[in-house]
Amino acid sequence: VLPRPRWRGVMHRVAVPATVVAGGWLVSTAPAGRDRVGAAVFVAGALLMFVASSLVHLRRWSIPVWEALFRFDHAAIFVLIAASATPIGVSVLEGRSATLLLWAVWIGAAIGVGLRLLPFHPPKGLMNSLFLALGWVPIVVAPDLFRGLEPLAILLVVVEGLLYSGGALMLGARWPDPYPEVFGYHEVWHTLVTTAVAAHFVVVALVVTA
Template identity: 80%
Template sequence: MHRLAVPCSLAGGVVLVASASAGRDRVGAAVFVMGAVLMFSASSLVHLRRWSIPTWEVLFRIDHGAIFVLIAASATPIGLSALDGRSATLLLWAVWIGAAVGVGVRVLPFHPPKGLMNTLFIVLGWVPIVVAPDLIRALSLTELLLVVAEGLLYSGGALMLGARWPDPSPEVFGYHEVWHTLVTIAVALHFVVVGLLVAG
């Protein structure tokens, strides 16, 4: 699924960036698109074939690092196009510092405790709550509902991945594919959100 999402993200990203006005809107859209393409590409690569264990370890760490980058990249157009002043600065610094910490943890030469990475993904994904009052004022109802829906999809997917449930058909469409599906839908929803932001 994520292999198909790579060209879709590229094509949608070109349209999104081209439709954004020059300046903050275009920068925010471009950062999000690059984050989405990076995450889908990293995921596609790690699942492309059966790698040797050392190679898989490296690719798996890159895959997790790319998720942190996507989370921060998703918040960037909101910070640049919807917010301003202190709330925009706070959001952008918080998510990118959080992403840097997450990537740093993942590249360290040890295996994090079980559940730590999913916990970090969820916590970083909900960092925008720190500017919730400003977000409620800045976003339209449609944009706000879409952002909340994304958060629930990401968080629910991370919890399902950690629990390895539901696992409807392990050989064909198991819990990991459920996770990938929810992530893909969430990213697609954010394309809509960013499109609405840069069009407004």
């Protein structure tokens, strides 16, 4: 059994209290109503994902426990993707575009969660492909999205999309793997994910305080 990198899961464990503090501020400062609801959904999704990831990477678990936590981890990623789109759908978009985005991401997330909780092992690469597909669903409302967001928010959305997509490809390739005993390919993935979530936090803050 290969040794676990010493940084395995550390970044996401640190992100848990950071999300509680920053998320509490974001939700409390968002205007009451749809803006606050959208912000709260995003914060809850981010917190769920960081908690799930922290648990699965906390230690070497028995195989049954690890498999259960691993499924929970993947399910939480689907929830985060839909939760990230929610404040955009409720605070930026209107009418048909908002309805289309929200229904698409949450139905997609529900399907993904359902698939991941079924008692079978998906083919290698399937989960990453589903994550990427669901993550890029907002592109169907890109014109309305770009009209509703300020330039900085648009830039951050593009950057986080590249971080998530590039990170998923790197995770699948298990490259780069700079310091396998300390900071390996999975830590690179966690770094990109944490950075992308932080970028989206700024996007949501810009949206709900506009």
